[in-house]
Amino acid sequence: MRAQFLIPVGVIAIALGLSSVYTVDEREKALVLQFGEVKTVRTEPGLGLKIPLIQQVVKYDDRILSLMTQPLEVTPLDDRRLVVDAFARWRITNAVKFREAVSTGGETFAKSRLDGILNNAIREVMGSVPSTAVLSDDRTAMMNQIRDIARREAAALGVDVIDVRLTRTDLPDQNLAATYARMRAEREREAADERARGGEAAQRVRAAADRTVIELTSEARKQAEIIRGEADAARNAIYAEAYGKDPSFFAFTRSLQFYAESLKPGTSSLVTEPSSLYFDYDRFVKSLGPVEAVPTGESPAPTAGQ
Structure with a gap:
């Protein structure tokens, strides 16, 4: 009978012994709670003891x-609405304060609280600068300002906001x-x-x-007339x-x-007798009369004819 009682007692003792031991990984922080009250804080890795049950x-x-915020619509100083996404890095620095702030919600509840803190900080900072500053390439000072505001607010949660980066700044879809x-x-x-200025320049x-062209043509005609006159005179x-x-x-x-x-082709036809003056050279020349001076620009031609 005694052996029958010793086996359950041994099993219970082993179970209680195992449940009184816990381990802390180097990537973790641990709190030992007794009826919800913090009794021990473990930040070093290794084995620890607690009271079972x-x-x-x-x-x-x-x-x-890390924490990626939801797209947030902000209104900068010049009333030009923008949609902003932010990316934050944070770490739990005070496990006791973190436990008091989030209770049993843990990291999920903490991320929700941090998301609201970051949104408020983004609205506060971006509402004090024009949209050109938000859309510029150099936004380091503005992101550091958002980080500092979020860090002060998040200190009550027992966390430290290490860095904040703006990942997207764009206009709303509408x-x-x-x-x-x-x-x-x-x-x-x-x-x-540009087309109007080009057309004006082309005109x-x-x-x-x-x-x-007109000046050159006029000058060429003038010179041609002078040359023609000189040639006619010569x-x-x-x-x-x-x-x-x-x-x-x-x-x-x-x-x-x-x-x-x-007798050029195309002129009028000539009908006359063989004894006509037209075919008698001597009489024809005498009928032309005395030779007159040849006018300028005209070819010498008979002054009379029949």
């Missing part, structure tokens, strides 16, 4: 944890279409201005080219000199020119 051990992560339309209109207006170039001088030397030869050439002009 009366005391319990609560462990928290001692590593640096404003994107209007913004893109406004940008497109501005670009189209700039393009129209000036064409006008200058047309004026140059020709008349040659004709006059030839007439002075041999009037009969000059009359002969004049008659040949008359024949050539009158």
